[in-house]
Amino acid sequence: MSRKRLDLTLAFLRALDRTASPQDVSELLLRLLGRFGIEHALAGTLPIIGAPPRQQYEHALLDAMPPDWKTRYLSRGYLFRDATVRHLAEANAPYAWSEIADRYREDPAALRVMNEAGEHGLRHGVTVPLLTLDGQLAGFSFSGARIEVSPEDLGTLQLVATYAFAQLVLLRSEAGAEIRLSPREREVLQWVAEGKTNWEIGEILSISAKGVEHHLRTTRSKLGTLNSTQSVAVALRRGLIS
Amino acid sequence: MIHVVTAANQDRYAAEMEEVWRLRHRVFVEEKGWSALRRPDGREIDQFDTPHAAHFLAIESGQVIGYSRLLPTTRPHLLSDVLPELCEGDRPAGPQIWEWTRQAVAPSHRTRGKNHPVSLEVMTGIVEWGLENGVTCFLAQMPIVYLLHVLQLHFRAVPLGVPAEIDGERIIAVEARFDARTLRKLQEIRGTKASVLAPTSPTYLMA
Known part of the structure; x- marks a missing residue:
């Protein structure tokens, strides 16, 4: 129970x-x-x-x-x-x-x-x-x-x-920022920026590689980007990650 | 400053560790009423104070004003030996996971309401030490009212069981991961990026 x-x-x-x-x-x-x-x-x-x-x-x-x-x-x-x-x-x-x-x-x-x-x-x-x-x-x-x-x-x-x-x-x-990434989306993207692979990020955050891919996909749609490299660049510029 | 005391340097901290045993007795036996820990000599020392424990001492003007203890989860600790019922699934253990116990602040250095400078300093010391030594996670059994603070400090705390009533307090066991983001949050709240670790603190070599 x-x-x-x-x-x-x-x-x-x-x-x-x-x-x-x-x-x-x-x-x-x-x-x-x-x-x-x-x-x-x-x-x-x-x-x-x-x-x-x-x-x-x-x-x-x-x-x-x-x-x-x-x-x-x-x-x-x-x-x-x-x-x-x-x-x-x-x-x-x-x-x-x-x-x-x-x-x-x-x-x-x-x-x-x-x-x-x-x-x-x-x-x-x-x-x-x-x-x-x-x-x-x-x-x-x-x-x-x-x-x-x-x-x-x-x-x-x-x-x-x-x-x-x-x-x-x-x-x-x-809430001040125009584009809002969920804390998880931001965390995943931060690790991408550190050079980690999806598999490694999954291990770090204890989620599946599929889950990592899901967060990256929703991030791309929010940022209007085509791939993770561009997501990192845009997020850095906007101060969404550091 | 936070001084990390282990078997490697404890001979240099004999007087300070004396203060630690008395502070622990005062806080946990006399204030919190954990009477099973009572000792006639007023020094609270238990079976986990072995050479494998790491003691975090907040020292100011030569006086111990705050304290926490970390125990390796690769050896007996509270969650494995004393309060196993708080963990319902697999118990997390490994060289990168330590158990955080005996958080205490000297009565003379407590603040009411806003902020908890000594606790925050000790916690910053634990996170700094952890990040430098490959420790990424601590286990803790704490009154659930403190969980919000842990979460607000950007620890990723996951419950290991449902809350249980112990001595009139609702206690929850959590596994709390931390990373550079946690340290940044602690530094932001403390208003300084300066390291809190005393240079004498030994590193922890993962076996």
């Missing part, structure tokens, strides 16, 4: 390597987590209390929320009353929203957020607290009309959320 959980996680990580946008990450996550009843996700670092909606939104690294709920949530400052968000600061393990009912039961503003979330299809949820390298508090929340996550699956969810978050941070740091 746990071996199966590990295999699922590893398959997810391989797919995550190929994502090139937050949209890709979000589709991948919801596909994997659908079996728990998870339909929506939100990830980001915590903005300072009272930040305007635009700034709140910039803190979101991934947004797979019902649009009307998101608008309402941000414009009304619900983020700062949301018990599932406020609990982040004191949590060091994932929590189901139902576990922290004590935090909102007696607080009318918080209770209202929870009730309205339920009406918008976010009746159940699990939040994974995260702490970034530079010490920012962050969270990954998963929700749906009815979700069921066993205590063992909670660990898997924490693992998946951690990897997804790291990928989202990486993607955002690269």
Whole structure:
């Protein structure tokens, strides 16, 4: 059973390597987590209390929320009353929203957020607290009309959320560039630039030679190049590899 | 600076290694409560502190302020002998893979919140030493909350099992590969490209 959980996680990580946008990450996550009843996700670092909606939104690294709920949530400052968000600061393990009912039961503003979330299809949820390298508090929340996550699956969810978050941070740091290579595509091309053969690159990255060829092909189509030599030249010029 | 201490140079580091055993006792026994490691003399030394271990000491003004230990996976180590249940598939092992344990920072040199200068320096020392000596990968058993930091530092960390609860903490075993990209990221975050390794550090000769 746990071996199966590990295999699922590893398959997810391989797919995550190929994502090139937050949209890709979000589709991948919801596909994997659908079996728990998870339909929506939100990830980001915590903005300072009272930040305007635009700034709140910039803190979101991934947004797979019902649009009307998101608008309402941000414009009304619900983020700062949301018990599932406020609990982040004191949590060091994932929590189901139902576990922290004590935090909102007696607080009318918080209770209202929870009730309205339920009406918008976010009746159940699990939040994974995260702490970034530079010490920012962050969270990954998963929700749906009815979700069921066993205590063992909670660990898997924490693992998946951690990897997804790291990928989202990486993607955002690269978002400035016009052409976006996935981290894997860039890594493969970097090794080509070092003079490695496809077979050697496969060995280094623990992927098949076919997988290497796949990354080189998608890289060529993104860069509009004809072969790997030209890909290296263009990528160097654009600063996509070094 | 990071001083790498092995059997080849330990006679020159006798006083510093004394400090290491006491720092380890303080951090792992007294703070973390790993009571099985408790020793009446206050020196935490276990069965893996053999001549084959490599000790990474962060030394500042003659004082040991940070520490990590690397164990060769070609010999008994924690994942093989103490926590094998954390690894569900084939256990990675080989001369290019070392196990990273006992990460510790002296209480006087800890920072709250942003950055972890001493830990980052030790980690940079491990990566520099690894890249110079053909070591490309470490194994680690760590609280899952630190995994994000490892990933953000551009280690390619792959889980070896699902998280397990040990002493109230959710622990995950990972295999973490590193390369020049990892070193660049560490240098970028630390704001310097200068080597952290003390010139006295011995090289590791792969047998």
